[in-house]
Amino acid sequence: MGFEADKNYMMQAIKLAKKGIGRTKPNPTVGAVLVKQNKVIGQGYHKGPGKDHAEIAAIKNATQSVTNSTLYVTLEPCCHSGRTGPCTDEIIKSKIKRVVIASKDPFSLVNGKGVRILRKAGIEVTTNILHKEAQMLNEGYFVFHKEKRPFVTLKLAQSLDGKIATVEGDSKYLSSKESLKFVHQLRMQSDAVVIGGNTLRTDNPQLTVRMVKGENPYRIVLSKRLDFSDKYALIRNKDNKTIIASTDRAIKRFIKSKRSSNIIYWSLKPHGNSIDLNDLLSKAYEFEFHSLLFEGGAELASSLLREKLVDRLILVITPYIIGKGIDSFVDYEIKNLQSKLSFSSYEFKEVGKDIVLEGYFKK
Amino acid sequence: MGFEADKNYMMQAIKLAKKGIGRTKPNPTVGAVLVKQNKVIGQGYHKGPGKDHAEIAAIKNATQSVTNSTLYVTLEPCCHSGRTGPCTDEIIKSKIKRVVIASKDPFSLVNGKGVRILRKAGIEVTTNILHKEAQMLNEGYFVFHKEKRPFVTLKLAQSLDGKIATVEGDSKYLSSKESLKFVHQLRMQSDAVVIGGNTLRTDNPQLTVRMVKGENPYRIVLSKRLDFSDKYALIRNKDNKTIIASTDRAIKRFIKSKRSSNIIYWSLKPHGNSIDLNDLLSKAYEFEFHSLLFEGGAELASSLLREKLVDRLILVITPYIIGKGIDSFVDYEIKNLQSKLSFSSYEFKEVGKDIVLEGYFKK
Numbered sequence: 001m002g003f004e005a006d007k008n009y010m011m012q013a014i015k016l017a018k019k020g021i022g023r024t025k026p027n028p029t030v031g032a033v034l035v036k037q038n039k040v041i042g043q044g045y046h047k048g049p050g051k052d053h054a055e056i057a058a059i060k061n062a063t064q065s066v067t068n069s070t071l072y073v074t075l076e077p078c079c080h081s082g083r084t085g086p087c088t089d090e091i092i093k094s095k096i097k098r099v100v101i102a103s104k105d106p107f108s109l110v111n112g113k114g115v116r117i118l119r120k121a122g123i124e125v126t127t128n129i130l131h132k133e134a135q136m137l138n139e140g141y142f143v144f145h146k147e148k149r150p151f152v153t154l155k156l157a158q159s160l161d162g163k164i165a166t167v168e169g170d171s172k173y174l175s176s177k178e179s180l181k182f183v184h185q186l187r188m189q190s191d192a193v194v195i196g197g198n199t200l201r202t203d204n205p206q207l208t209v210r211m212v213k214g215e216n217p218y219r220i221v222l223s224k225r226l227d228f229s230d231k232y233a234l235i236r237n238k239d240n241k242t243i244i245a246s247t248d249r250a251i252k253r254f255i256k257s258k259r260s261s262n263i264i265y266w267s268l269k270p271h272g273n274s275i276d277l278n279d280l281l282s283k284a285y286e287f288e289f290h291s292l293l294f295e296g297g298a299e300l301a302s303s304l305l306r307e308k309l310v311d312r313l314i315l316v317i318t319p320y321i322i323g324k325g326i327d328s329f330v331d332y333e334i335k336n337l338q339s340k341l342s343f344s345s346y347e348f349k350e351v352g353k354d355i356v357l358e359g360y361f362k363k
Numbered sequence: 364m365g366f367e368a369d370k371n372y373m374m375q376a377i378k379l380a381k382k383g384i385g386r387t388k389p390n391p392t393v394g395a396v397l398v399k400q401n402k403v404i405g406q407g408y409h410k411g412p413g414k415d416h417a418e419i420a421a422i423k424n425a426t427q428s429v430t431n432s433t434l435y436v437t438l439e440p441c442c443h444s445g446r447t448g449p450c451t452d453e454i455i456k457s458k459i460k461r462v463v464i465a466s467k468d469p470f471s472l473v474n475g476k477g478v479r480i481l482r483k484a485g486i487e488v489t490t491n492i493l494h495k496e497a498q499m500l501n502e503g504y505f506v507f508h509k510e511k512r513p514f515v516t517l518k519l520a521q522s523l524d525g526k527i528a529t530v531e532g533d534s535k536y537l538s539s540k541e542s543l544k545f546v547h548q549l550r551m552q553s554d555a556v557v558i559g560g561n562t563l564r565t566d567n568p569q570l571t572v573r574m575v576k577g578e579n580p581y582r583i584v585l586s587k588r589l590d591f592s593d594k595y596a597l598i599r600n601k602d603n604k605t606i607i608a609s610t611d612r613a614i615k616r617f618i619k620s621k622r623s624s625n626i627i628y629w630s631l632k633p634h635g636n637s638i639d640l641n642d643l644l645s646k647a648y649e650f651e652f653h654s655l656l657f658e659g660g661a662e663l664a665s666s667l668l669r670e671k672l673v674d675r676l677i678l679v680i681t682p683y684i685i686g687k688g689i690d691s692f693v694d695y696e697i698k699n700l701q702s703k704l705s706f707s708s709y710e711f712k713e714v715g716k717d718i719v720l721e722g723y724f725k726k
């Protein structure tokens with residue numbers, strides 16, 4: 001089968017995979033298509049932990065015998081036993097003739113071993129078809145396994161002129177409803193949302209997924225001093241998904257004085273007036289978070305930029321002019337334009353009445 | 364002929380009119396199409412002062428007799444003798460049966476009189492077909508005649524986070540080449556470009572039309588103190604198109620101490636640390652400027668916003684983050700988000716690697 005046909009079938013598999021976005025954590029989203037004599041005879045995608053892997057779903061859904069068919073799958077088939085058995089065994093058993101894989105699985109237990117097992121069994125294997133598109137499906141998963149840290153998205157909502165609030169701190173209803181929905185989608189796709197103590201105090205946010213379907217992410221409140229009361233929604237929440245990241249000392253004091261329960265505490269190194277962000281990322285990695293969404297405020301955003309920890313910036317720009325106010329990157333500074341951070345790729349898209357920049361920083 | 368057909372032919376006339384953009388000053392841009400038995404038999408547009416009006420050009424270009432045809436014209440035909448004779452006479456003489464007009468001419472010597480003359484001669488006249496689109500062709504012309512002031516465009520080039528320069532003032536090559544071309548197009552369409560004294564000193568700009576074809580606009584330098592030397596390009600330029608707008612006293616002192624010639628001086632009322640902007644607009648009206656393009660800097664931009672003098676904002680946003688730096692609207696402030704200036708309409712468009720907001724303020 002030709003290269004163009006391979007790409008077309010792989011694109012179908014990627015579309016299928018997308019149906020699982022936000023539902024498969026901590027597993028990656030994967031899609032699969034079975035093709036025999038230029039006809040799709042089976043399709044499947046991974047629906048979540050414990051459920052069939054995409055390859056198995058496609059085999060089960062096949063409308064005719066899969067013997068001698070070609071399997072298109074967005075991620076290298078697994079060869080280890082997790083909650084389900086190894087997919088490589090099933091593929092070999094099914095007498096599939098050829099397997100086309102978009103991207104190798106970076107997970108150390110797979111990482112090329114799946115391909116080797118299939119080839120050893122006499123199956124023709126083609127790799128790297130729509131490799132980049134397939135990796136975009138699971139940005140967090142790839143960064144997590146390859147770089148031993150979570151994928152970091154920084155999201156800010158600002159006015160046209162780069163302010164997150166007026167001089168008096170007014171920021172209510174800055175973004176449009178459509179943009180809020182977009183943010184809820186981002187949350188749904190993230191393992192945890194991170195905010196600073198000031199944002200907790202100012203906005204008292206819920207950080208739940210409301211405008212789209214999906215699981216709530218964990219919430220991490222980052223604060224060196226932990227000098228806030230227990231009246232805030234995140235502190236009172238009893239779903240065991242609030243994490244307080246602070247210093248050992250501040251956490252001990254906080255636990256003693258507050259009647260909050262069901263909170264997870266991360267004791268981290270301090271850094272200046274805040275918490276060491278690299279230490280935060282290490283801890284998040286240990287906790288098996290693939291992706292973190294930083295939602296504010298401006299100081300935290302500046303620190304992330306300064307330390308070059310942002311993979312993806314999402315800037316929701318609302319067509320207002322605020323003038324004097326609180327800068328989006330209040331604590332960030334460059335000497336001259338040559339030393340600016342550059343995007344390796346970015347796009348602008350209209351979301352409701354806002355414009356959203358989605359940019360990936362050069363690393 | 365039906366309404367849809369009328370709109371289609373008028374759209375053709377508007378497209379023709381656009382060919383004249385930037386070349387017809389101080390006349391409006393106008394396009395015309397002649398239709399007979401559902402066939403276009405003549406087309407024309409106004410090419411500039413002294414040249415045929417669009418209607419006459421269409422009649423002259425007609426491939427067959429125009430008797431009993433329908434004339435589509437984007438602006439009400441004139442009925443006065445300027446550099447050319449009245450178009451109404453020619454239309455009547457040509458035995459055109461019907462005239463479809465997008466918009467009445469706001470110019471006091473026409474302003475509905477053209478329509479009345481045609482109707483009196485027994486010609487069927489339809490008005491207000493694609494009225495808004497036709498007015499957009501000549502925004503300056505309409506505002507000038509209706510509101511006795513020039514149409515005001517404020518253009519700023521900024522980073523994603525609303526900065527026009529770094530802390531150290533670096534702003535070189537902020538925008539992409541495509542955006543610069545877009546700015547030259549704006550200049551070509553404007554009667555005059557306005558800058559503050561600081562921008563003269565910092566950028567020493569030429570403010571000429573270079574990347575597109577078209578006439579150079581006048582340049583107005585606004586400065587209360589006129590405390591700059593005569594070394595700048597605009598001051599040394601000998602094309603009689605530099606205007607210095609300042610107070611009477613400062614102008615007298617400037618003339619005495621500098622060896623600049625070929626400069627036009629506008630003596631205006633002071634206002635705070637600057638010049639009264641309403642007085643500037645009045646003077647520009649007297650000078651028959653239909654459209655002014657304010658190109659900087661940040662203080663002038665803030666004053667314009669504060670005094671609600673901006674009709675159209677053009678914000679060229681380059682995907683850089685500058686952090687601390689010079690704010691686009693450094694001297695503008697709103698109490699809360701309710702009191703913000705709102706756009707009546709706006710759009711974002713990608714220009715090269717930048718995104719450009721074009722917004723019209725509610726008036």
